[in-house]
Amino acid sequence: MASLKEVKTKISGVKKTAQITKAMNMVAAAKLRGAQEKMEAFRPYAAKFDEAMSNLSGGANTTGFPLMEVRDEKTVELVVVTSDRGLCGSFNANIIKLALVKMAEYEASGKKVSFVCVGKKGSQALKKTGLVRKSYRDIMSNFQMYNAREIATDVAAEFLSGATDKVEIIYGQFKSVAIQRPEVSAILPVQPKSGASSTEKKFSGDYIYEPSTEEIMDVLQPLYLNVIVYHAMLEVGASEHAARMTAMDNATNACKDMVRNLTIVYNKARQAAVTSELMDIVGGAEALK
Amino acid sequence: MGQQIRLEVVTPAGAKVNEDVDIVNAPGFGGDFGVLANHAPFLSTIKIGTLTYENGKKREALMVSGGFCEVSNNKITFLVESAEKGHEIDVDRALKAKERAEKRLAQAAQQIENFNRKRAEVALQRALARLKVANTK
Helix, strand or coil: CCCHHHHHHHHHHHHHHHHHHHHHHHHHHHHHHHHHHHHHHHHHHHHHHHHHHHHHHCCCCCCCCHHHCCCCCCEEEEEEECCCCCCCCCHHHHHHHHHHHHHHHHHHCCCEEEEEEECHHHHHHHHHHCCEEEEECCCCCCCCHHHHHHHHHHHHHHHHCCCCCEEEEEEEEECCCCCEEEEEEEEECCCCCCCCCHHHHHHHCCCEEECCHHHHHHHHHHHHHHHHHHHHHHHHHHHHHHHHHHHHHHHHHHHHHHHHHHHHHHHHHHHHHHHHHHHHHHHHHHHHC | CCCCEEEEEEECCEEEEEEEECEEEEEECCEEEEECCCCCCEEEEECCEEEEEEECCEEEEEEECCEEEEEECCEEEEEECCEEEHHHCCHHHHHHHHHHHHHHHHHHCCCCCHHHHHHHHHHHHHHHHHHHHHHHC
């Protein structure tokens, strides 16, 4: 049995860990609120943008736009968005796992795969594959639209030059505080929106367009890429904090369990010590008789 | 006081302006345009530049970067990637961005491929627009 002192040090150590995890839990909760507000703020912009895109692309043909060009898929690029920091449970691991599954899938069908990593965790994990074309590190803690723009422009340039035929983005979708799920969605070629119903088109027909719808699309499409990338980053930002909150809550609970068990061990050891001391005294007194 | 039009400027970071104004002047694709109350439905892309609006005697300027605007039902909505008022602009950052873009363009003359050149040009435009709005304040 462990000595009294050993158990005591262990208990105080575990208690200190619990304090840290508790604090991290609270920090994550506060940051989650910030991230969710950012998402809320972005929603009207994204909604309006979607509306305009579907209005415009309803009638437009897809052949004229280089960003919409559907080619024979020989090379696929995966943009993997993860967090910069760890200690958030299996959140990043799940995203990376999905990325690797996708990679295996594409490679099995004879396509070449490359990665663009956003967030440090993803780039660390995927470095081993040797397929990382570019990584953006340490931007997840405080990113703005221009960070998303930088990534989107770069990806679009690769696509336009013909180096990649298809681009997908993998990120952790924020379902709720308890659930975050890795998701894949397509970026390039830009998908024509099918949501445009005939009524909407009639409505948009009343507009004066300056310049023509085609030219407006030309301007809007790169911006739309930014919206997709920014959206994924926002989702990952919120998911990261939510995942960390849960993970740290679990850790705090585990610490409490450990302290409880260790206290029992400690008390048992203490009792054993007292008993053996008593036995000694009784034995000594007996001998003196 | 004549009729007014509702102006909304929406950016990824939330709504920036939401008020009734007399006139809006914006940098459109084919040049600047003004919109008054009860304008016909209209859709245009927006270039990097200065958006101004007047409300009574008050006149405000905003730096806007790429996006588009939509006029319908006596409401004008701008969807832009960023919109900044003069006092919100980080002049140092804009100056640095300007220098960087200029440097890149100078060497670009020889080698840099088309795409990077365009990127630098856009960055330069943004920086100049920011500085312009910041200075009017």
